[in-house]
Amino acid sequence: MHIRFDQAELRYGDRVAVRPLSLTLSEPRIGVIGLNGSGKTSFARLIAGLAKPSSGRVTLDGLDTVADEKAARAKTGFIFQNPGHQIILPVIRDDIAMGPKARGLGADEVEQAVDAVLARFGIEALSSRRPHELSGGELQLAALAAVVVTRPEIILFDEPTNQLDLRNRALVKAAIDGLTEQAVVISHDLDLVADFARVLVFHEQALAFDGPGDAAIACYREIAGC
Numbered sequence: 029m030h031i032r033f034d035q036a037e038l039r040y041g042d043r044v045a046v047r048p049l050s051l052t053l054s055e056p057r058i059g060v061i062g063l064n065g066s067g068k069t070s071f072a073r074l075i076a077g078l079a080k081p082s083s084g085r086v087t088l089d090g091l092d093t094v095a096d097e098k099a100a101r102a103k104t105g106f107i108f109q110n111p112g113h114q115i116i117l118p119v120i121r122d123d124i125a126m127g128p129k130a131r132g133l134g135a136d137e138v139e140q141a142v143d144a145v146l147a148r149f150g151i152e153a154l155s156s157r158r159p160h161e162l163s164g165g166e167l168q169l170a171a172l173a174a175v176v177v178t179r180p181e182i183i184l185f186d187e188p189t190n191q192l193d194l195r196n197r198a199l200v201k202a203a204i205d206g207l208t209e210q211a212v213v214i215s216h217d218l219d220l221v222a223d224f225a226r227v228l229v230f231h232e233q234a235l236a237f238d239g240p241g242d243a244a245i246a247c248y249r250e251i252a253g254c
C-alpha cells in the first residue's frame with residue numbers, strides 16, 4: 029500500500045495542525061513521534077480520511093481520501109487513544125461481529141470470522157466479556173480485533189501502549205509486530221518504534237525527520253532537549 033501526501037495541509041481556522049507535506053509511505057511499519065501538539069494525530073486522521081486536507085491531497089494506492097472517500101476509508105482502520113470508547117456494544121464478541129455483519133455475511137460466516145480473529149490475537153477468553161471487565165492491554169487487543177475483522181490494509185494506532193504496564197505493553201507490541209497489514213504507529217513509547225525502518229518525527233506541525241527508528245529517536249531527543 030502506498031500512502032501519498034501531495035502538499036497536503038490541515039488547518040482548523042487560523043490554527044495549523046499539519047503544514048503542507050509531501051511524502052510517500054510504502055513500508056510495512058511506520059512510526060510517528062514528536063512532542064505534544066506537533067501534528068501526529070492530525071497526520072494519522074488525514075490518512076484515515078477522518079480529516080480532509082485544507083489544501084493538497086492524500087491518496088491510498090491512488091484513491092483520493094476526499095474524491096474516493098468510501099473506497100479509501102475502507103482501506104484503513106483506526107485504533108484511537110482510548111480504545112474502550114470505540115467498543116460500542118456491551119459484549120466483546122457482538123462488537124467484533126458488527127464489521128462482518130455490515131459486510132453482509134451470513135450468521136455462520138460471521139461466527140467464523142469472529143472466532144478466527146479472536147484466535148489470531150489469542151483473546152478467545154474475552155469473547156463474552158464486557159469492556160469494563162478488560163485490562164488496558166486487553167481493550168487494545170479487542171479494539172484491534174474489531175478493526176482487523178473489517179479487513180483494512182492499513183491500521184493506524186494512536187499511542188497504543190499509553191498507560192499499559194510492561195506485560196500488557198509486550199502483548200500489544202507483539203500484536204503490532206505480528207500484523208500482516210501495514211501499520212502506522214503514533215507513540216510516546218519510543219521503544220515501540222525503535223526497530224522500525226521508518227519513523228517520522230513531527231515538530232511544530234511539520235516533518236522534522238524521516239528515517240530509521242534509532243536516528244529518528246536521536247533527532248526527537250535533540251528537539252525535546254533531553
Ligand SMILES: Nc1ncnc2c1ncn2[C@@H]1O[C@H](COP(=O)(O)OP(=O)(O)OP(=O)(O)O)[C@@H](O)[C@H]1O
Binds near residue numbers: 067069
Ligand atoms: N479539532 C481541532 N481544532 C483545532 N485545533 C486542533 C484540532 N485538532 C488538533 N488541533 C491543533 O493542531 C495541532 C496538532 O495537534 P495533534 O493532536 O495532531 O498533535 P499530536 O502531535 O497528536 O499531540 P499529542 O501528542 O498531544 O496527542 C495542535 O496545535 C492542536 O491544538
